[in-house]
Amino acid sequence: MIRVNDNYLKLPGSYLFATIAAKAKAFRQTLAVDDVISLGIGDVTQPLCNASISAMHDAVDELSRAGSFRGYGPEQGYEFLRRAIAEGDYASRGVKVSPDEIFISDGAKSDTGNIVDILGSGRVAVTDPVYPVYVDSNAMAGRAGDYTGTKWSGITYLPCLEENGFVPQLPSEKVDVVYLCFPNNPMGTVLTKDELAKWVEYALRNDVLILYDAAYEAFITNPAVPHSIYEIDGAKKVAIEFRSYSKTAGFTGVRCGYAVLPDELCAEEGGRRVKLNELWKRRQCTKFNGASYISQRGAAAIYSEEGRRQTAQTIGYYMENAAYLKRVLEDMGIKAFGGTDAPYLWVKTPDGITSWDFFDILLTQAHLICTPGAGFGPSGEGFVRFTAFGHRESYHEAADRLGKLII
Numbered sequence: 001m002i003r004v005n006d007n008y009l010k011l012p013g014s015y016l017f018a019t020i021a022a023k024a025k026a027f028r029q030t031l032a033v034d035d036v037i038s039l040g041i042g043d044v045t046q047p048l049c050n051a052s053i054s055a056m057h058d059a060v061d062e063l064s065r066a067g068s069f070r071g072y073g074p075e076q077g078y079e080f081l082r083r084a085i086a087e088g089d090y091a092s093r094g095v096k097v098s099p100d101e102i103f104i105s106d107g108a109k110s111d112t113g114n115i116v117d118i119l120g121s122g123r124v125a126v127t128d129p130v131y132p133v134y135v136d137s138n139a140m141a142g143r144a145g146d147y148t149g150t151k152w153s154g155i156t157y158l159p160c161l162e163e164n165g166f167v168p169q170l171p172s173e174k175v176d177v178v179y180l181c182f183p184n185n186p187m188g189t190v191l192t193k194d195e196l197a198k199w200v201e202y203a204l205r206n207d208v209l210i211l212y213d214a215a216y217e218a219f220i221t222n223p224a225v226p227h228s229i230y231e232i233d234g235a236k237k238v239a240i241e242f243r244s245y246s247k248t249a250g251f252t253g254v255r256c257g258y259a260v261l262p263d264e265l266c267a268e269e270g271g272r273r274v275k276l277n278e279l280w281k282r283r284q285c286t287k288f289n290g291a292s293y294i295s296q297r298g299a300a301a302i303y304s305e306e307g308r309r310q311t312a313q314t315i316g317y318y319m320e321n322a323a324y325l326k327r328v329l330e331d332m333g334i335k336a337f338g339g340t341d342a343p344y345l346w347v348k349t350p351d352g353i354t355s356w357d358f359f360d361i362l363l364t365q366a367h368l369i370c371t372p373g374a375g376f377g378p379s380g381e382g383f384v385r386f387t388a389f390g391h392r393e394s395y396h397e398a399a400d401r402l403g404k405l406i407i
């Protein structure tokens with residue numbers, strides 16, 4: 001008899017973005033002209049930078065000749081990329097990370113989803129609203145209890161609300177693992193260095209593992225906001241950091257990212273000290289054969305002077321979209337948070353209408369797609385998310401349509 005992992009059967013039916021796509025599709029079919037603008041799903045629109053493009057062309061040429069062909073790469077990723085990361089992302093900010101602590105991957109979604117493989121039982125806390133991968137991967141592993149309509153019974157939700165400035169408070173119950181994502185998706189908000197330091201102190205004091213998703217680090221403009229959790233003293237004892245080139249450099253389709261598992265990060269198991277770095281190495285060697293040589297060459301090129309300049313320009317373009325849309329919304333008297341150190345706006349629905357009702361109003365009246373906040377967790381109710389990843393013209397058009405909205 002075929003048996004399945006029945007934890008999958010506990011997952012709520014539809015994936016948020018599938019529901020949005022279905023609603024949008026049904027609505028589009030009622031239109032004579034398809035003029036729907038999507039500011040919903042967080043995919044990038046600007047092409048790869050020239051530095052990455054030419055590095056990837058060169059890599060293909062290398063693979064096309066017998067003398068320079070390469071097959072399976074080193075399990076943790078090519079040294080040229082791990083060195084570029086250690087220097088460009090860490091040493092340049094005064095943080096010491098060794099190439100041995102870096103694991104190249106095909107993106108941060110896989111890493112943040114797969115990390116549960118090396119963790120034992122223990123209570124998980126997430127900030128609420130939450131990037132769905134953290135919760136669903138724990139549910140699939142049987143670590144989330146039961147789904148009760150908006151929450152999982154076995155997960156501790158840390159509400160991020162307007163009242164607390166969207167800063168999660170330390171858990172009041174005992175937890176063992178905390179997922180933090182800053183700059184945050186979906187809220188577009190950040191933690192200052194002092195706020196993040198409180199989390200590191202808490203984790204050191206209570207033996208808590210922090211899973212720190214820094215996928216949007218490149219969008220930070222405020223100097224008081226840390227780019228890496230390792231900018232905080234002691235963090236290497238308690239935190240794994242995840243990064244991705246997806247949003248930084250348009251790699252959503254190319255695929256490349258990395259995780260940092262510091263040498264000093266240990267767990268106690270049966271009276272033995274176990275290095276998480278070694279477990280992850282074991283896990284990756286068994287189940288993963290690396291990101292392609294071509295993507296790793298493309299990623300390494302981002303650290304060249306040309307690559308930095310070009311990616312900064314594209315990020316600047318997205319952040320101008322965010323600033324523009326934020327101004328438009330605020331001029332309408334609508335509250336919009338985030339959007340200064342992250343490519344997302346977290347927008348409060350007017351008159352207390354629900355996220356999905358506001359989604360429907362925007363879709364039917366303005367032909368605009370956003371993401372209902374309620375889809376990211378109970379504290380997302382009353383908010384919608386707009387992304388800054390679209391084309392500039394879409395934001396100008398969106399502004400015109402928002403101006404004609406009747407709420």
Ligand SMILES: *Cc1c(COP(=O)(O)O)cnc(C)c1O
Binds near residue numbers: 106107131243244257
């Ligand atoms: C987009 C995103 C990622 C990165 O995903 P990739 O798999 O690297 O494309 C990771 N975490 C968050 C919160 C994201 O929004």
